[in-house]
Amino acid sequence: MGAQGSTERVEEGPASANQKAVAAPKPLVVERLTHQDVPNICALYKRVWDAFRPELPSDLIKAWEPTPLEFTSWMEGVTYFAARRDGKMVGAVGCELSEGSCRIVHLAVDPDSRRQGVARALTTAALEWARHNNSHSIWADALERFGGAAELFKHLGFAECGIFHKHYWNEDVRLFEMML
Ligand SMILES: CC(C)(COP(=O)(O)OP(=O)(O)OC[C@H]1O[C@@H](n2cnc3c(N)ncnc32)[C@H](O)[C@@H]1OP(=O)(O)O)[C@@H](O)C(=O)NCCC(=O)NCCS
Secondary structure, three states, rough: EEEEOOOOOOOOOOOOOOOOOOOOOEEEEEEEHHHHHHHHHHHHHHHHHHHHOOOOHHHHHHHHHOOOOOOOOHHHEEEEEEEOOOOEEEEEEEEEEEEEEEEEEEEOOOOOOOOHHHHHHHHHHHHHHHOOOOOEEEEEEEEEEOHHHHHHHHHHOOOOEEEEEEEEEEEEEEEEEEEO
């Protein structure tokens, strides 16, 4: 499955110095993660969560930046999708199927690739995966302080359905769901 991203401009030679060509948008490709991708997804999560130092609790950051060995155990029971543009992994999401419902976990987009539809494409992949597996609903959570994630889920048609207080390392967490 794939999706188109935003337009990127590049200079191309050997045209005159003033002449610039507009390259075709680099396609965004969303695919199931394989074991070969483990080092890349660990590097992605490190880029994402390191950017939140020192605001977020250090235990939270440590837990959300898995080593390759830790991530391999995350993959048991969770199907991950990675978004790539021009070969670089720019986002990822996990889908945990349980008791007829699908939970979105570990959604993250590279800071350099935000507001280009990456999370939208990943969440669409999660929705397709949930439907394909006959889930009746899909749900997600997001730290209360992450207004962008809340806007994303609401933008995509999720309903806000509750809050867990002091849930992740003393952080409040908002809950979102969609019936399928
Ligand atoms: C939240 C996050 C996943 C969004 O990823 P993204 O690729 O930038 O999101 P998209 O470009 O697909 O956004 C789709 C829509 O969601 C909404 N949205 C996304 N980020 C937003 C933000 N920071 N503020 C307001 N609205 C936002 C917008 O409606 C956006 O559409 P638009 O760009 O046409 O206005 C990303 O900012 C991120 O990784 N944040 C840190 C980790 C995180 O919050 N994870 C979520 C679960 S804990």
